[in-house]
Amino acid sequence: RHDDGRRRPSATAGRVTRLLVTGADGFVGQHLVRAARAAGRSVIASILPGAVAPTEWDASDAGPAVDVVHADFALAADMRQLVEQRPDEIVHLAAIASGAAAQRDPLAAMQINGIGPVWLLAALAEAAEALGRPVGAHLKLDTGMHRVGLWPPAEAPAFATKILGS
Numbered sequence: 424r425h426d427d428g429r430r431r432p433s434a435t436a437g438r439v440t441r442l443l444v445t446g447a448d449g450f451v452g453q454h455l456v457r458a459a460r461a462a463g464r465s466v467i468a469s470i471l472p473g474a475v476a477p478t479e480w481d482a483s484d485a486g487p488a489v490d491v492v493h494a495d496f497a498l499a500a501d502m503r504q505l506v507e508q509r510p511d512e513i514v515h516l517a518a519i520a521s522g523a524a525a526q527r528d529p530l531a532a533m534q535i536n537g538i539g540p541v542w543l544l545a546a547l548a549e550a551a552e553a554l555g556r557p558v559g560a561h562l563k564l565d566t567g568m569h570r571v572g573l574w575p576p577a578e579a580p581a582f583a584t585k586i587l588g589s
Contacts (some may be wrong), residue, residue: 427566444507445469445494445543446516453477455514460486467508469517496539497531499546506546515540515549 442459446452447468457479459466470476472493480489494501496517501581518536519525525532575584 440511441465441467441509443467443469443508443510443513444516445505445513446518447489447491447498448476449516449520451510452516455516456480456489460489463487466490467492467510468503469505470534496542497534499542500541502542503546503549505543506550513543515543 442464444452444455447456448470456466469491469492472495476491494505508554519532
């Protein structure tokens with residue numbers, strides 16, 4: 424079937440879905456978690472190892488409690504841990520966004536901004552394969568929106584170099 428880019432009703436419409444927000448302790452992530460909770464969404468918040476979750480995430484008057492998972496995007500095992508939370512949807516915000524920080528540690532920036540998301544997609548593909556379901560993901564790159572269908576983990580290295588080259 425041709426993907427014409429139009430939105431269609433979600434397969435999860437009408438039920439509470441589990442939303443994974445990576446970089447949930449960042450500026451945009453904290454706002455997204457707050458908005459998702461206000462909408463009654465169940466949120467899995469991925470934050471840096473050693474980081475402390477905002478106290479408002481525990482407040483019952485603001486919506487459902489937030490499941491906090493500490494994850495390092497430089498570690499493939501941590502990406503598998505995120506997928507084991509069984510999210511229905513993922514908003515990936517984790518990144519080294521500061522140009523100065525990326526210049527100070529370019530290897531960390533490459534691992535977190537380039538390789539980490541590929542490991543996350545590979546973990547999703549492995550989980551989907553185990554369940555016998557294809558994975559669909561939208562990737563927002565500088566080159567625009569690209570549709571990724573079934574994405575076998577074996578393609579991860581080639582895909583990583585494609586992203587890093589964009």
